[in-house]
Amino acid sequence: MNAIRKLIAFALALSLLLSTGIVFASAEETKKEGGEITVAISNEPDSFDPFIVIGADAFNIVYNIYDGLLLFNPDGSLMPGLAESYTVSDDGLTYDFVLKQGIKFHDGSDFNADDVVYTYQTYTGVIGNTPVSLFDNVNGVEKVGDYEVKLSLAELDAGFPYKCIRPICSSDNADNETNPIGTGAYRFVEYIPGQSITLEKYADYATTDEPPVLDKVTFKVMSDSSAKLMAMQSGDLDFAEIAAKDASILSSSFNIVNEVSNTVQVMGLNNRVEPFNNLKVRQALTYAINKDMIVQAVMYGAGIPLNSHMSPALGQYYEENLTYPYDPEKAKELLAEAGYPDGFEFKLVVPSAYPRHVDTAQVIKEQLAQIGVTADIETVEWATFLSDALTSVNSTAWIVGITGNIDPSLILDIYWSKSADGARNWFGYHSDAFDAAFEAAQVELDPAARIQDYKDCCSILAEEVPAIYLEDTNFTKAMNPSLKGYATYPIVYTCLRKLYLAE
Amino acid sequence: MKYYLNKLFTLLVTLVLISIITFAVFQILPGDPITVMIGVDGNASQYEILKQQYGLDKPLIEQYLSWATGFIRGDLGISMKYKLPVAELLAERIPATLTLAIAALLLTVLIGIPVGIWLARHNNKASGFFMSMFSQLGLAIPSFWGGILLILLFSVTLRWLPSGGYVAWAKDPIQCMRTIALPAISLALGTTCTIIRYMKNTLLDQMGSDYVRTALSKGVSENAVVYRHVLRNALIPVITVLGMLATDILAGSMITENVFSLPGLGTLIINSITSRDLPLIQSGVMYIAVIVTLINMLVDLLYAVIDPRARVR
Numbered sequence: 001m002n003a004i005r006k007l008i009a010f011a012l013a014l015s016l017l018l019s020t021g022i023v024f025a026s027a028e029e030t031k032k033e034g035g036e037i038t039v040a041i042s043n044e045p046d047s048f049d050p051f052i053v054i055g056a057d058a059f060n061i062v063y064n065i066y067d068g069l070l071l072f073n074p075d076g077s078l079m080p081g082l083a084e085s086y087t088v089s090d091d092g093l094t095y096d097f098v099l100k101q102g103i104k105f106h107d108g109s110d111f112n113a114d115d116v117v118y119t120y121q122t123y124t125g126v127i128g129n130t131p132v133s134l135f136d137n138v139n140g141v142e143k144v145g146d147y148e149v150k151l152s153l154a155e156l157d158a159g160f161p162y163k164c165i166r167p168i169c170s171s172d173n174a175d176n177e178t179n180p181i182g183t184g185a186y187r188f189v190e191y192i193p194g195q196s197i198t199l200e201k202y203a204d205y206a207t208t209d210e211p212p213v214l215d216k217v218t219f220k221v222m223s224d225s226s227a228k229l230m231a232m233q234s235g236d237l238d239f240a241e242i243a244a245k246d247a248s249i250l251s252s253s254f255n256i257v258n259e260v261s262n263t264v265q266v267m268g269l270n271n272r273v274e275p276f277n278n279l280k281v282r283q284a285l286t287y288a289i290n291k292d293m294i295v296q297a298v299m300y301g302a303g304i305p306l307n308s309h310m311s312p313a314l315g316q317y318y319e320e321n322l323t324y325p326y327d328p329e330k331a332k333e334l335l336a337e338a339g340y341p342d343g344f345e346f347k348l349v350v351p352s353a354y355p356r357h358v359d360t361a362q363v364i365k366e367q368l369a370q371i372g373v374t375a376d377i378e379t380v381e382w383a384t385f386l387s388d389a390l391t392s393v394n395s396t397a398w399i400v401g402i403t404g405n406i407d408p409s410l411i412l413d414i415y416w417s418k419s420a421d422g423a424r425n426w427f428g429y430h431s432d433a434f435d436a437a438f439e440a441a442q443v444e445l446d447p448a449a450r451i452q453d454y455k456d457c458c459s460i461l462a463e464e465v466p467a468i469y470l471e472d473t474n475f476t477k478a479m480n481p482s483l484k485g486y487a488t489y490p491i492v493y494t495c496l497r498k499l500y501l502a503e
Numbered sequence: 504m505k506y507y508l509n510k511l512f513t514l515l516v517t518l519v520l521i522s523i524i525t526f527a528v529f530q531i532l533p534g535d536p537i538t539v540m541i542g543v544d545g546n547a548s549q550y551e552i553l554k555q556q557y558g559l560d561k562p563l564i565e566q567y568l569s570w571a572t573g574f575i576r577g578d579l580g581i582s583m584k585y586k587l588p589v590a591e592l593l594a595e596r597i598p599a600t601l602t603l604a605i606a607a608l609l610l611t612v613l614i615g616i617p618v619g620i621w622l623a624r625h626n627n628k629a630s631g632f633f634m635s636m637f638s639q640l641g642l643a644i645p646s647f648w649g650g651i652l653l654i655l656l657f658s659v660t661l662r663w664l665p666s667g668g669y670v671a672w673a674k675d676p677i678q679c680m681r682t683i684a685l686p687a688i689s690l691a692l693g694t695t696c697t698i699i700r701y702m703k704n705t706l707l708d709q710m711g712s713d714y715v716r717t718a719l720s721k722g723v724s725e726n727a728v729v730y731r732h733v734l735r736n737a738l739i740p741v742i743t744v745l746g747m748l749a750t751d752i753l754a755g756s757m758i759t760e761n762v763f764s765l766p767g768l769g770t771l772i773i774n775s776i777t778s779r780d781l782p783l784i785q786s787g788v789m790y791i792a793v794i795v796t797l798i799n800m801l802v803d804l805l806y807a808v809i810d811p812r813a814r815v816r
Contacts (some may be wrong), residue, residue, distance in 0.1 A: 046540070047586055054540060130556060133549050177586055193585060193595055194766030195669065220668065224761045226651050227667055231764075234658040234666045353777075383534030383779050391538065402543055 034201075035501040036216040037483060039494070040231070040240035042223050044194065049176035050167035051122055051132060056403060056492040061197060061219060064496045065106075066167030066182030067207045069097055069116065074487045076314050076406050078161055081207060082111065082168055082183060092156045092445050095164075099147040103206050105170045106187040116149045117141050118171035134163055156443040158450055162407035185212040185497035196220045205497070213485075213500040238480040239494075244302035247476050254478045258302050259488040261475045262313035262404030264411075265303075265357070267348070267364060267468040270395045272428035275346075280338035282465045286324045287331035288371045289364060295471050298359045302474040308462040309402075309412060310454075311472040313490040317408050317454045322462035331371045343372025349389040349398040353382040356473060357399040364399075390426050401473060406490055408454045412438060415461060429466035514796050518789060522574075525788050526567050529781055535559065536583045536779040557583055570785060580782035584775065589786045592771065599669045600767040602679065603759070604752040606687035607694060611748065615695040616741070619702020620729070626707060635703075641696030650689035650762040657685060667764035686763040690756055694748045701744050705737040735809050742809070746802040753798070754791045 045058030053062055071081035083097040103111040118127065120141040125131030137160075140152030153160060173181045180188045184207070186199040197219040201212045220237070222228050229246055231237040232254065247256045267289075269276040276282060291305035304312060307322040335343060350361045358379055365375040375397075380388065389398040405411050413419050416438050417430040434457060441453035462469075479486065485498040537553045554560050558569070573580055579589035618634065625631035658666035664685055670678040709715065710733060718728050755769025768787070775783035806813040 044585070046584060049586075052586065054542070130552070133552070192766070193587065193592060194771065195764075220764065222667065222764045224764070227654070227762050227764055230651070230654045230659050231666045234654075234662060236658075236666050236668070381534075382777055383539045384532070386538045386542065387534040390543070400543060 030503040031213065031484075032482075032501045032503055033213065034215040035213070036218070037214060037238040037480070037499070037501070038218045038220055038236065040222045040228050040237050041219050042221075042241070044221050045191075045197065047177060048180040048188065048191070050119075050169055051128070051130065051176065060492050060494060061199070062167060062180070063165075063184070063493050064186045064199060064217075065180050065184045065188050066169070067184050068165040068167055069099075070161055070164045071208065072165050072406055072489070074489050076316070076490045078165070079208075081165070082116070083164075086161070088445070092158070092443070093153050095151045095153075095160065096144070097149050097151070097164075099149065100207070101147055103183055104204055105173075105183055106181045106202055107170070107173070109170055109172050111168075111170075111183055112146050113143045113149050115168055115171045117143050119168045120149075120151060122169070123166070132166075134166070156445075158442060158444050159407045159409045162405075162410075165406065183207055185210075186217060189216075194221060199496070208497075210497050212497040214496065217496055232478060238483055239486075240478055242476050242478050244300040244474070244476045247300075247302075247478070250478045253481070255481050255483070257477045257479070257486065257488070258474045259477065260304065260311055260313040260472050260490075262311045262490045263401045263473055264306060264309050264311055264404065265360065265399070265401045265470040265473050266309070267360075267470060268390070268395075268398045268400065268427055269467055270393070270397070270428055271430075271466050272393060273396065275338070275340060275344055276397070278338050279464060280334045281340065282468070283324065284331040284334035284338065284371065285368070285373070286465050286468050287327045287334065288373070289367050289468060289470075290326045291470055292326070293367070294360055294363050297363050298356055299471070299473055302476055303471040304474070305471050306469040308458040308469055309415070309467070310408070310458045311404055311490075313404060313472065314406075314408060314411075316451050317458065319455055319458060322459060324462070324465070328367075328370050335371060335373070343374065345374040345376065347378055347396045348375040349378045349380060349385060349395070351382050351385040351400065352379045353385075354401070357401070360470065361399055393428065399470075403492075404490060409438070409442060412454065412457050412461075415457075415466060427466045429464075431460060431464060431466075434460045434464075510796075510800065514793075517796070518792055521788055521792050522571065522785055523567070525785055526563075526570075526781070529779060529784065530563060532779070534779055536781065539778045540583070570782065574785070574789075579786045582775070582780055582783045584778045584780045584783070589782050592783065593768070593786060593790065596766055596768045596771050598671055598673075599760075599765050600753065600755050600769070602672055602683055603686055603690065603756070603765065603767065604749065606683050607690040607752055608745075608749055610687060610691035611694045611698055612745070614691075615698030616702055618695075619699040619741075620706060620734070622699065622703040623706035623710065624725075624729070626703070638696040638699045641692045642700070644692060646689055646693055646756070647758045647762050649692050650686065650759060653685045653689055654762070667762075669765045682763075682765075686759050686765060689762070690752060690759050694752070697744065697748065698741060701741050702737065705740050706733060709733045709737050738809055739806065742802055742805050746798050750795050750798050753794045 041057050041060070043055060043057045045061055046055045047053040047058060048062060048065070050062055050066060053059060067081045069081055069083040070078045072078055082100055082103065084100045086095055086097045088095055097116070099113060099116065105111060120135070120138065121127045123132045123135040124138050124141065137153050137155055137157055138151055139154045142150040144150050167182060169176055170181050173179065185202055185205045187202045189198040189200050191197045198216065200216045201214060205211055222231065225243050225246060228237065228240045228242060229249060232240060232250060242250065250256065269282060271277055295301060295303040295305055307324065310318050312318045335341065348361055350357045352358065361375070361377045365377060368375050385398070389395045390400060414424045414426060415429050415434055417425060417435055419425060437453050437456040437460060441450050441457065444450040444453055482501045483499060484502050485500050487495060487498055489495065536557070537550055537559065540553065541549060558566065570580055581587065582589050582592055585592060622631055622634055654666050657664045664681055669682050672679040715728055715733060718732060719725070755767050755772055757769035757773050759765070760767040760770045771783070772787040775787060
């Protein structure tokens, strides 16, 4: 009897001890080693070849397979990548990169200066004769040592380091399209066109000291938003970008993240034609449009109103409270001053492929009707939109979202009147003041002064409103509650090596 | 023999005309593949370089002829959007569309025809009335809504079937059947109800004719009358409709593919039009033309099997 009592007492004590242990264990989150996730993407990647790829969804995958000389952080700043350091010559025209040693490509071959030389010679068209215009300014690629390379520029470009995030390819690999080989944390396994892209962990990843955790990541091509919702609910999907209005359906069992997208949604205006060539008319339109209402009505609050062509995603260049709040009375005054006391009519073209722009047009039409301006909405298919509205010199007004970049010069160059044949200057905008500030920033090597130059550019745009700046339409992302480590980047990029599953 | 040679010649001429018209239409339409490639993200100064790379700066006749001669030799060209051979892309997508089509058509025939016959014979009873109502409902439900409801029930709530994606029959027959089940049902909903109503109506039509009254008065059982005499006549219009439905499904059902994330031809062809990917569009259009012709030939053959009058040549 006594022995049994002792046994029971012992058993009780033991279970008490164990249960406290269990409580402690579940109170803190344990990082699970390995694991697999499935991510939805809306568009098929146009290519995996860094020399060809253009689409944002494709870059998302490419930046996980490859590394550049430099890498970028969530706040848009740069950090060492395959280059552990670099120095710039006094005249700013030569960049000397010292490369990291002991890094191998996914196929086991060593990474060294030969690969950098091969990559940049291909980027500049010396090899292969298909140059990437981003590197037009690079006129010399020189191997200094096994782990040192010099890149020379024809003209001073203070933003050049931003261009060095571009992938470095192996000089031994001829086919980057079907067999992409990089040094990144994840290696390419398979691509089934129309269906999925599979990546798996690269165990010998050494470019940064953040080793990848997840064993396998599968990207599934899914464009239908209801299909995505249901795939998440049935457990087939762990991570997806969803429509803002669907967030409430998933919020009870999934983590929802609303993040800035570094996209500027604009109502673009053709500054070459009447009445948009008149500053007062453009100002009147800005005063007449209530951006907060658009954010609420179209994006269900998941958006940030903008006053210039810069999203808060690039925090250091972004300024709040620039000119022109919502003031319809002032708008009517300005219209009368400009010579349109009874308003006017214009054609507003929107792409049917993007319902949010179509919806925004409806709200704007209502708001402009208050000041006597009639917007005739025309919905067209994407290719037609690109050729007839965006890039045509005969366009009038359109609504589109313009993707951002890490490098502010690649965001603001669309307003520069001297860009290659004015190719991207969709608005037909020309301002000497803007050109001066923009060109000053290009050659300004002092970071603080450069930031100020770009801020000046934004102020000028805010005052002259060549386009009506609407909002940064947030991304809404839903993820499996055990998926951790997600960080928002200023471009469409999910850093897979930071992700892990918690117990 | 001459008959079939004639048909072949007509098919060839049709294909040539279709390819010329398609090519012409896409030259007239606003937008070109390079503009779409560059879009809003890309660098517009790449335009001329890319145009040259893809041979779009050559004269139009040269562009068409180089495509045509390649096509005759079996080289369908390279897709501008996917940078892969068109033949490969089509070969990847045809299995999914084919499997879906076979599954949906099987369901349609195996359910549609018997139910149609049953409805015709129970036309005046309450059961007939209710089944008729259901078939009307099936026609009214839009396929994407039906598809979403099916996913909601079978994938999200019951977790019996996957919510999307496709596994090839060759890779894993069981998984293939699981992934194709819901899309096939969602497609078959509309087509089955169409066939049910056609079958019922033509059967009822036939049942009212003189020869039926004669046979019945001669003492032939109603079963024998229906299955041995009337059915053959009633099937002719039904086969015509089936042919049309089959062509529709085989050309790619984009909505179903979208909802169930199936890598089928419908999505491929529509996407190729959006990106103005001419090599892919041309081959896609050729494929549809061939399918339509083949199915028409099949329907003609079936007529000959069922209807002796059609056999006299």
